[in-house]
Amino acid sequence: MLSIKNLHASVGGTEILKGLTLDVPAGEVHAIMGPNGAGKSTLSYVLTGREGYEVTKGSATLDGEDLLALAANERAARGVFLSFQYPLEIPGVPALTFIRTALNAQRKARGEPEVAAPAFLKLAREKAAALKIDFDMLKRALNVGFSGGEKKRMEILQMAMLEPRFLILDETDSGLDIDALKIVSEGVNALRSPERGMLVITHYQRLLDHIRPDRVHVLSAGRIVASGGPELALELEREGYDKYARAA
Numbered sequence: 435m436l437s438i439k440n441l442h443a444s445v446g447g448t449e450i451l452k453g454l455t456l457d458v459p460a461g462e463v464h465a466i467m468g469p470n471g472a473g474k475s476t477l478s479y480v481l482t483g484r485e486g487y488e489v490t491k492g493s494a495t496l497d498g499e500d501l502l503a504l505a506a507n508e509r510a511a512r513g514v515f516l517s518f519q520y521p522l523e524i525p526g527v528p529a530l531t532f533i534r535t536a537l538n539a540q541r542k543a544r545g546e547p548e549v550a551a552p553a554f555l556k557l558a559r560e561k562a563a564a565l566k567i568d569f570d571m572l573k574r575a576l577n578v579g580f581s582g583g584e585k586k587r588m589e590i591l592q593m594a595m596l597e598p599r600f601l602i603l604d605e606t607d608s609g610l611d612i613d614a615l616k617i618v619s620e621g622v623n624a625l626r627s628p629e630r631g632m633l634v635i636t637h638y639q640r641l642l643d644h645i646r647p648d649r650v651h652v653l654s655a656g657r658i659v660a661s662g663g664p665e666l667a668l669e670l671e672r673e674g675y676d677k678y679a680r681a682a
């Protein structure tokens with residue numbers, strides 16, 4: 435599904451990704467852990483096409499298609515979704531309007547008809563209820579004045595509505611209380627399927643108790659320096675990154 439080979443990328447003239455290679459087959463959930471500043475968010479931005487991130491070498495393909503040659507909106511239309519580490523506030527745009535616009539833009543790009551308002555509202559009510567989001571909150575400007583945990587739930591609601599094919603979760607667990615962590619994880623697990631792939635960026639093993647990864651990778655100084663099963667996350671929690679920082 436997602437195949438990244440020898441990826442080098444710079445931001446502000448500084449090389450951050452330094453030969454990153456990673457494969458996530460369809461149906462699998464891969465976790466990425468690593469020290470602060472290692473390049474985890476940079477990877478998520480490069481994959482989704484954020485401005486200011488320059489790929490200087492290497493490739494990233496989704497089902498064989500060159501992702502890096504596509505504009506950000508085209509990648510989204512292919513089903514690449516990023517749940518931001520720091521979700522943006524969008525004053526003046528109600529959350530419901532934002533999600534409906536995004537959904538219909540993606541459907542249009544795929545040659546599918548728009549979702550009619552009643553069907554959209556029904557779906558939004560169902561998905562919001564599953565994530566324990568008060569429906570009235572969706573009438574407020576997206577993320578404006580939302581608590582940290584509410585913003586993260588809103589990201590997962592967008593994901594549940596858009597039903598992406600490849601999901602990148604960047605520290606979705608930060609800011610979530612214990613109950614919200616469970617609810618959000620259930621929302622993510624509900625999207626697991628043989629056709630989907632997921633990249634879960636996290637600092638904490640506890641998220642991986644809820645979203646069980648098939649593989650765990652250590653990203654250090656811009657490269658994947660170790661990979662293993664879920665037990666690798668437990669080892670990192672016990673022993674930290676010292677050993678891998680030296681390997682970088």
Ligand SMILES: Nc1ncnc2c1ncn2[C@@H]1O[C@H](COP(=O)(O)OP(=O)(O)OP(=O)(O)O)[C@@H](O)[C@H]1O
Pocket residue numbers: 445446447448450468469470471472473474475476477
């Ligand atoms: N515009 C920029 N100019 C120069 N360096 C930058 C710029 N933006 C980000 N960086 C640097 O890129 C490095 C990687 O940042 P990134 O956010 O990808 O790390 P991360 O692994 O996600 O870290 P964390 O775990 O703290 O979220 C950091 O050292 C950061 O300071």
